[in-house]
Amino acid sequence: xxxxxxxxxxxxxxxxxxxxxxxxxxxxxxxxxxxxxxxxxxxxxxxxxxxxxxxxxxxxxxxxxxxxxxxxxxxxxxxxxxxxxxxxxxxxxxxxxxxxxxxxxxxxxxxxxxxxxxxxxxxxxxxxxxxxxxxxxxxxxxxxxxxxxxxxxxxxxxxxxxxxxxxxxxxxxxxxxxxxxxx
Numbered sequence: 001x002x003x004x005x006x007x008x009x010x011x012x013x014x015x016x017x018x019x020x021x022x023x024x025x026x027x028x029x030x031x032x033x034x035x036x037x038x039x040x041x042x043x044x045x046x047x048x049x050x051x052x053x054x055x056x057x058x059x060x061x062x063x064x065x066x067x068x069x070x071x072x073x074x075x076x077x078x079x080x081x082x083x084x085x086x087x088x089x090x091x092x093x094x095x096x097x098x099x100x101x102x103x104x105x106x107x108x109x110x111x112x113x114x115x116x117x118x119x120x121x122x123x124x125x126x127x128x129x130x131x132x133x134x135x136x137x138x139x140x141x142x143x144x145x146x147x148x149x150x151x152x153x154x155x156x157x158x159x160x161x162x163x164x165x166x167x168x169x170x171x172x173x174x175x176x177x178x179x180x181x182x183x
Contacts, residue, residue, distance in 0.1 A: 002031035002182065005039075005087065005094035006116060006162035006171060009102050010065060012057035015054045016105040020046040022070045024079070025160025026086055028055070029168040031182070040086055041161035043073040046109075063158040076109065078151060082109060092182050093117040097141055098169040114132050115183075120144070120171050123179050141167060148173045 006027045013019030026040035043065065054060055054067040087094060092114030096102030099122075103113060121138050127140040128147040139157065142156045145166055156163060174180035 002092055002180070003090060004029050004031060004092045004171075005090050006164045006168045007094055007096045007102055007106070008160045008167060009096075009105055010059045010063070010158060010160055011105060012053050012059065014101075016108040019057075019105075020049045020053065021076055021105055021109065022049075022054070022057075022073075023065060023160040024076075024083065025082070025162065025164040027161065027164040027168045028090075029171060031172065032093075034172050036165055038161045039134060040083065042079055043069045044076045044079055045070050045073050046076050059158060065159060070159060072143075078111065087111065087113060091115070095120060095171060096137075097121050097144075097163070097170070117183065120167065120174055120180065123174050124170065127174075127177070127179065139169070144170050 006029055008025045009021050010023035011021050013017045015103055021044060023043045028037045028039050051067065054070050059065055060067055083155060094113055095117040097120050099116065099119035103116060124139050124144045125136050128144055130137050130143060141163060142154060143181055145154050148170060154166060
């Protein structure tokens with residue numbers, strides 16, 4: 001069984017040094033059958049997160065994630081053993097639509113990825129071919145999804161598990177094309 005993980009996190013900002021993780025979604029993708037299953041979906045908070053930081057964050061202002069949900073959530077350090085156990089169980093590995101961002105945050109919090117797979121965003125760049133002044137730009141999730149599946153009305157919710165669920169579709173298409181491989 002060729003099952004892998006697709007991980008998506010939501011944060012209060014872009015720097016893993018100063019921003020906080022506020023949600024983690026993990027989806028299992030069976031590359032042989034295309035079946036997807038959400039296996040982890042949790043809002044969380046980290047020590048030192050302030051109400052002001054949360055309320056000013058892009059994610060709270062641009063998604064359905066609320067400051068109340070974050071402030072009432074479990075602490076990431078309490079969820080860490082469960083998350084690491086999930087990661088460790090998948091011998092074929094894990095990926096995230098933007099590996100550098102998601103894995104950078106998670107690794108800076110002590111998570112270890114025994115097998116990191118290629119970045120779907122980077123793999124999609126030369127397939128989606130979205131022009132930019134320096135060649136092709138990295139596609140956003142919605143742009144890659146539209147490229148592979150047409151204009152089906154998908155709008156990225158910027159919620160961990162929902163985003164990972166749709167990113168899994170993109171990974172599966174890249175796998176079918178022979179671009180995404182289990183190294």
